[in-house]
Amino acid sequence: MNILGKRYIFFGVSLLIIVTGLIALFTGSTPLSIDFTGGSLLEVSFKSASPQPGEIIAIYDAAQLSDAQVQTTDMGSYVIRSQFLDNDQRDAVLTALTSKYGEVEVVRFDSVGPSIGEQVTTRGAIAVTVASLLVVIFIAWSFRGVQNAFRYGICAILAMIHDVAIIFAVAGFGGLLFGWEIDSLFLTALLTVIGFSMQDTIVVFDRIRENSHIYRRLDFETLVNHSIVQTLQRSINTQLMTVEFLLLSLAMFSGVTLQEFAAILLIGLLSGTYSS
CATH class of the missing domain: 1.20.1640.10 (Multidrug efflux transporter AcrB transmembrane domain)
Incomplete structure (x- = not known):
């Protein structure tokens, strides 16, 4: 050989x-x-709605959270990456999503500070x-x-x-x-x-x-x-x-x-x- x-x-x-x-x-x-860039990752799924990624980004913009990025998964959930969110900001985003699209399930939420x-x-x-x-x-x-x-x-x-x-x-x-x-x-x-x-x-x-x-x-x-x-x-x-x-x-x-x-x-x- x-x-x-x-x-x-x-x-x-x-x-x-x-x-x-x-x-x-x-x-x-x-x-x-x-893990490397710092920020927050929020993965959510909706029981009765299928919003467009741009609509979710608009909710983040309204909460003065710029540069959010949204990806959909094979399971139908949405992975949202954004700047660092504290608990109050996360709750505000979830409240806005719930009021517009109905029940929201949080699949995971991770945050890492910039430093x-x-x-x-x-x-x-x-x-x-x-x-x-x-x-x-x-x-x-x-x-x-x-x-x-x-x-x-x-x-x-x-x-x-x-x-x-x-x-x-x-x-x-x-x-x-x-x-x-x-x-x-x-x-x-x-x-x-x-x-x-x-x-x-x-x-x-x-x-x-x-x-x-x-x-x-x-x-x-x-x-x-x-x-x-x-x-x-x-x-x-x-x-x-x-x-x-x-x-x-x-x-x-x-x-x-x-x-x-x-x-x-x-x-x-x-x-x-x-x-x-």
Whole structure:
């Protein structure tokens, strides 16, 4: 099985997914959740009415709450994002909705202050950066006795960047097709995939190191291809038999929030195996 011989096909597939997904992401199809921006999220459903999003926004404007955004869900509810609401402002909005459209059911209500949202964003970026640096340092230490060990570190960094880009691309597609948003669970999935990708990459690197002592006469490309083939069965068994079936079940049958988390984690872990 000549995997490296088809590497340019794999590069092309990855590039296509990443570029199109990031275009979808940066065109604004996947908003940041209030975990990062601060503000309030109110999800409501109506018993006997189906107002237009513009009508709900008008009620917010009348309450001097500007820049409200409304999305409808597959369950028929309305997700309203706005500036931070205290309890009095929330009650005033609900009273106005009830008086105009009848009984209103509050599905959920979350609020995050602006300072907390900024703090979460900063700490999230720091967590991703520190986790990445620690993994690279670990690889450099583990392979310190190997000739040209810096190649391993560079390849690990490139694989990590690839997996992170794939995750953001998936988020872009999810926002465009299913109304996903980037929240704290997305950050959790991102850190998990980084760790898994590095672990799988280290397994392949370790097999390359072992084979370099056994097959001294092989050229480097053949040696690497042989090592990848040897670890492929282990990676597939580890993925399919333990993690992926569980994540697939969660992505198909769990609630909306967990579905997004499970789908991103599912594709991210597959990408981690693929890139390594």
